[in-house]
Amino acid sequence: MITNEFWLDRWLNGRIGFHQEGVNAWLVEYWPSLPKGSHVLVPLCGKSNDMIWLAEQGYQVTGIELSPLAVVQFLGDNDLPYETQQVGDLKIHTVIGLPLRIVEGDYFLFDEKDFDACYDRAAMIAIPEEIRADYVAHTKARLSPNATLLLVSTRHGGGEEGPPFSVEDDSIVTMWGDAIQKVASEDLVQANPQYKERGYAFFEESVWHILPQQS
Ligand SMILES: C[S@@+](CC[C@H](N)C(=O)[O-])C[C@H]1O[C@@H](n2cnc3c(N)ncnc32)[C@H](O)[C@@H]1O
Known part of the structure; x- marks a missing residue:
């Protein structure tokens, strides 16, 4: 069973192969143009640089991450000055000079609403099947x-x-x-021999979107 401890241990032991140094190429290609100032939710954000990219596009970005180590690394690696506020069981780190907040704690305790958009890379697929529908319902309730x-x-x-x-x-x-x-989708086994070496017959990464209805 994947527990919160599992993820905290992964960060403690540096087992963060999911982290990408650059900005995700799918994000740059498929992120739709939204009004500046739109509030973007990034659940289970790790220390993803994608949040910086989104903030630099002029969106108000909120990432939520369980691991304090991930949060410290994100803020430190990017030299971001910030202020911290404790709200219940969550710590909200507000970056100074960029429209970006990192909420440290369990996503299922995060109850803010009315986000205009959500960017989910490696978040839903990090959640075990037993609670995946709960994760999606919790996310939809934030939007x-x-x-x-x-x-x-x-x-x-x-x-x-x-x-x-x-x-x-x-x-x-x-x-x-x-x-x-x-x-869009791509079979990474074709593009990257490491996946074949790890025993995968296929490993499809796919991109999905929900676009706002035109009125
Ligand atoms: C596979 S990683 C993906 C991170 C990030 N989205 C990225 O693209 O690099 C999943 C992340 O979710 C975090 N996480 C797992 N369960 C969580 C929870 N209940 N609340 C907040 N973060 C959680 C983990 O610590 C980990 O950093």
Whole structure:
């Protein structure tokens, strides 16, 4: 079972192979243009540089991350000055000079609402199947009714079970609803021999979005 302790240990032991040094290429290609100042939610954010990219586009970015080590590394690696406020069981670190907050704590305790958009890369697929629908419901409850979503998911076979877990396309539609659309995918086994060496027959990374309805 994947518990909070599992993730805290991963950070303590530096087992963070999911972290990307640059900005995610899918994000740059598929993030839709939203009004400046739109509030963007980044659940299970790790120390992703994608948050800096989003903040630099002029969005108000809120990342939520369990591991204090990830938070310290994110703020330290990027030389970001910040102020911290304790709100219940969560610590809110507000960056000075960039429209960016990192909320330290368990995502399921985070109850702010009305976000205009959500960026989920390696978050939903980090959640075990037993509570994945709860994760999606909790995320939807954080978003305004017409919110945008960009989701990077994985579907794989033959290798380790996960995380990242393999999530079927129909399960994504069942959890997120009919408005979600798959816009791109790539089998990483073809592009990267390491996946084959790890036993995967296929490892599809896919990009999904929900775009705001035009009125
Ligand atoms: C696979 S990593 C992805 C991180 C980030 N999205 C990225 O693209 O690098 C999943 C992250 O979720 C965090 N996490 C796991 N469970 C969490 C929870 N309940 N609340 C907040 N963060 C959580 C882990 O510590 C880890 O940093």
